[in-house]
Amino acid sequence: MGSSDQSGLDFENSSYLHYLLRRGGGLSRPPRTWRTMALRTASLLIFAGSLTPAIPSALYAEEPAQSEESRGALVPGGTGKAPAGPTEAPVQPERPINIPLTEIIGTAPDALEHIPGSGHVVTQESIFNNHRLTINEALRPIPGVVVRDEEGLGIRPNIAIRGLDPTRSRKVHIMEDGVPIMLMPYGDPSSYYFPPIFRFDRIELLKGSGQLLYGPSNVGGVLNLITRMPPATPGGFFQFFGGNLNFYNTHFNYGGTWGKSGYMVDYFHYQSDTPRFTNIRAKVDDLTFKTVQELSERTQILAKFNYYREDSGIGYQGLTESEYSSDPRTTPFTNDNFDFRRIGFHVAVNHMFTANLTSTTNFFGHYIQRDWSRQSTDLDGDPTTANATFNTGNAIAATATRALPTAGRFINAREYWVYGVEPRFNYVHRLFGVDAVADFGVRYMYEESNRQQFRNLVSGIGQSCFGGANAQSCLGEDNLRKTNAYAAFLQERLTFGKFTVTPGVRLEYFKYSQQNRQAPGTSGTGAFNDIEFIQPLPGIGATYSPNKDYTFFAGVHRGFAPPQISDAIQLNNAVVDLEAELAWIYEVGVRSTPLYWLGAQATLFRMDFDNQIISQSAAGGTGATLTNAGETRHQGIEFAGKADLLDLMKGVADPRQDFFVDLSYTWLAEAEFTGTRNSSLSAISLLPGEASTVSISGNRLTYAPKHMLTAGIGYANADWGFNTRLETQCISDMFSDDRNTVNPTPNGQRGVIKGWCVLNAAANQYVKSINTTFFVTGKNLLDQTFIVDRSRGIYAGLPLMVQAGARWNF
Template sequence: MNRSFLKLRIRTNIIIFGLSLMVAFTSPLPVSAEEPSPQQTTTTEKAPSQKPSTENEVQDTPSTTTTEESSVEQTSADSKPLKIPLTEIIGTSPTALDHIPGSGKVITSESIQNNHRFTINEALREVPGVHVRDEDGLGIRPNIGIRGLDPTRSRKVHIMEDGVPIMLMPYADPSSYYFPPIFRFDRIEVLKGSGQLLYGPQTIGGVINLITRMPPTTPEGHFQVWGGNLNYLNTHFDYGGTWGKGGYLVDYTHYQTDTPRFTNIRARVDDLTFKTVQELSDRTQILAKFNYYRENSGIGYQGLTQADWAIRGEDRQTLFTNDRFEFLRLGYHVAVNHMFTANLTSTINLFGHYIQRDWSRQAQQGVDANGAPVGGVQLGNTLPATAFSVIPANQRFTNEREYWVWGVEPRFHYLHSLLGIKGEADFGARYMFEQSDRKQLRNLLSGTGAFSSCVGTIGTTNTCLGENNLRTTNAYAFFAQERLFFGPFTVTPGFRVEHISYDQTNRLANNGQGVYGKTNFTEVLPGVGVTYSPFKNNTFFFGAHRGMAPPQISDAITGTGQVVDLGPELNWTYELGVRGNLAPWFGYSITGYQIDFSNQIISQSVAGGIGATLTSAGKTQHRGAEVAAQMDILDAVTGRNDDEDVTLDFNYTWVAQADFRGARNSSITGAALLPGEPAIFNTSGNRLPYSPEHLISAGIGYANRAFNLGPFNARVETQCVSDQFSDDRNTVIPTPSGQRGIVRGWCMLNASVNQHVKKINTTFFFTGKNMLGQDVIMDRTRGIYPGLPALWQAGARWTF
């Protein structure tokens, strides 16, 4: 495959030019020596000896300016933590959500470390409102949905790392074919409601911000190794510190395993990050981060039919052992923070990545119970509904993809007073460029050929290319939010403006002469929120905002260059809730919500490959409630105890309604129908696919920080998901193909134990996932995907 060296060189020149602009923009200006406003909060990591907060939702005012990080060890009085340019959406202060007009939660470093979260899927299930549909069992390609929204490829969620977008093409193709390993996260922020207008482009469900570790004040490192069944081996190393005015951190993760979905398939992931923070002056700081990520695996798409599930489901075996997935990502992020005055600060983010994604898969053939073919050879993902089983066919195809993405985003934070009313303004703009070069190479003569083989011809053409497209996005965004303080009330109006231009060149169309198509659109997204704190540590909140998710280029422009009037997804989201602490040992949050879509887009078949498309679900409505609580039982009974905790946490989501509205016919037609099923079926009133009504996460834990050997903690939890439909017809009895039918609810029991040994500064741990070993179905979109088997892992983490 020709790698576009010239494109990389051009983009490198653009990056260098952007950096020069940033340095010039943040050059020192004459300013007064005022102290920063106390409303500009900073955060530090807690020392292990500190008692954890009992609040269920960690709270802070959103920060787009400077955040401080310290090492895990308490630093001496003369050690000054570095000021770090970091865009947070919530923060770590105990008062974080006091003035945010929306629901949110921070998954803390303690939760990630002590629970030894195996995947991002497992971690996010402790957030009310979030549903994660497992796919590969490793969290490499998560399917994240919020409040009943379609979780396929996490397209409805805006995902960031350290405040900047990280998906393939955040506008034109926000599919989650990449997700960084959870092992290098310090914490995870999740924000829903009107506050997400400061981010985007997806503002219909929620924002997830993955905060990575920052250089500690005192030089420190960690080496962790653990393993378990399925030949699982994971090693993680990080080391960093501060020397003078500069901080440095290197972080490396390697893991390899038999995949939990199908245990006769292997996967290997390597992730390397280098980060530095430099204080150029008391008023200017710069952060630079570079990341290398690579995945090599045999993970394919094809799932099991209903008969295959009965025969091979427990053994977790697939016949498709010739599939190959190779993924490379090179990413960078540069952030410059500058304080013009005590009241005006800026953070400029320059970010981007290059991705190479090659996925080679064997074609499939549906067969009946006697092994006779049912339908033709499939190069996509769909099977005839009557297929008893599916076997590899003597063809294969390779989807070769390259992506170039970069963007620049200046953000400003301004403290002011208007007619005696204190206010905070956050505003900024962003430009993003995205380009993808997409090819599909087909080998029509062999199912086990070379990785990128191209053999045979398609139809009357003289090429074996099934796709050859160049897609480009230029996107401009402007956003602003004003927070006004009226005693116990806070009123926060805001807006976001998105202007998006798409163009596509189909090089195969018009007898190889190519066809060009383009389109653009502009959306204005207003929002307003109100918080009311009638007494300390308790806040009522309300929010309403217009949300948007842009269509993918493939859905906006056809292969013949025609513009499809699919349009962006638009909705109105309303939230009403209360959160706080009823006692020092009891924190809570209760939120009610309603989401009204004018044209929600859902998966018509499945993601990726030929024939995979999206379809407009038309008008839909989501309505429900979220409840979260955390209680320190020991403190409640005996009074505050700094050495021991017995904690109980509970998170519940009720998606009471996630329905199609208005007249709409089912998108399931043709061979996907069983004999006798009507070709036309009105889905009005049916529930949206993969929208479970109930989600529960609950756990009980014990911690002893005064244990002679060293701090000890243990926790047992359950994560539950109720029944969900897999198609818009709400089919209950599974079709033989396994691609339609009810997905039954499940509960999994997890546990973790950690014992720190002070003498050798090492923590030994043991963890179990799905300890009861339940065999459950997670997904039917490409056939049946099994859930996690019972996983048992043990390891050690050495701090030096």
């Protein structure tokens, strides 16, 4: 599952073509918080050390640092045949330490040979050479992926696959180095945290039946963020760049291998006016330490510790139509504050029992403290109203023209504890005379959240409601939620000549509990409820490779996503009938290199949901509880390809320069409610004469555009050390509510979101004498203004951003 080869599957920089051609050519806290975390972490590490090393799921040898020439194959325009513009210093590899790393695709030239589904890899070279500022930019060139911008910096991405709801990326299972990183992967899989894209070595995305090896949420796709590992030869880099919106970014990385030990430290800092609202500031710091130790030729251990901090003025509230028309990039909510801290650890132990039996045992966990202080709004958007009411996001649909703050304020204070252990085994064997490879394992995970909401409807902005006579009335929520989850999985790959058949099964069992801890006399005080789920998930896939230029694949599997604790057990602790999401997911496709200068992949997909969970109201905000939407259907076509025009014109592969075009396109032909389904809205969300309950069977799902396109053209010259690429990213119209409202409502929360296209460009020049790459990049070069989200009012898309900088390698 791993190799020293660095080929990938990213169409932007031709690494997929490379692969194919290689085949064929502030709140005070009780002091117990941090002590408890330290004790729990230490206990888990002691437990890990007491175990006999269990087995590496991937025989992953660290990738040797690439030479100056081999790096050229991965820059924009590279074809895998030769250098194309080095961007880093040449280093000579030593014998690497085997690194315990769980991959979902890998880096070998035949990484996708037997994967029965669509898979993609975005390489580090693509991220750097295209200067992707956010995960949103990096994922848009992957067919089938919809990414809805929020704050413009990619801090809280909203990622969707094939028309699923993108809100907080809840339908995508997100991992870092093979372990889940969501707030609570079962109970609250929301992406309020996302690691900085700049420290990724590559990004893997898998959408086929192979997802059964990962979970719990495998209804959309599995996203695995691979971070840098200690290099064989000591070295590092320092990068700095900045631009408009008062943006600047610094990134330092250094590491190396000394004998049988590898170490690496990575520090990243950036701050900027947020592209969404330029009168709001955001600052992020990220520090990672990683070490790899070779205990013996059979056993290796990796340990990673990370600290992340966000301090920003980012809030929820969007704009009304009137405010957007007046100034789309400022907000009156200037007293919001988001204070987020995360400490994470990951220990992985590789052990080789025999040449055929290996494993990786992952011990992982994190602690998160999240305080989000926000101003409340009047329901009618008028702060002069005498009977102003506490509200978190909605305004009267038909009349609101302003979303100005009142004298109210509330703080959502959250703590999250997550830890788990997962041994994964890889066994190469023969089954009834057939070559076979089995991947199997089990996992236990514990989750806990301490949720409080403090609100002040009387004192006014800047006044405290803690510790006074009104302290208890300020406590709007005080809940303790817990999850105990167990999973088992098995996948067997059988090889019959040019065919492979891969059946698999996953079993999920988890139990939720919730306790209301508010003071006596409060509704629901002391109530405790729990609920449990058990779900088997079968699947099977197959590939057929008649020759080195074509691989056909097909698969079907049971997709699954658990409901959140807040949906399965309401705040008043009444158990509700909110079921898990279940779907049958089908894929048929082909990967090919029909000509030496051309590579392509095409996939037909269909997703039939027995039940999909969506927002009950049109626009989110207060009262937007989730509900069983019943049956939905998604189907369409994905295509991605790349052509080297210089090779075509010359009639032979040019090893020193490339002139290429690439294309990624998704046609989401159908994404609609197919079962009996009604939309129910409260009076605040209704237009004059609009019924509170209407049938929406046959309506289009929200945030499910029919067409998505990314196309690029680029040039790279290895002799000059230069590469550049110009691209366009486009998305068609989409609905923001389940009633498919066309004309926008005055509050900005309903109406069609018009399609848009933006132009981006990047250029890099490597100067060998000082071992430095200088670069310049531009986003939304035409400075277009467009809407990307209406869930809590209008959010504008990324404005013109121009940045320049340098990366010094040492």
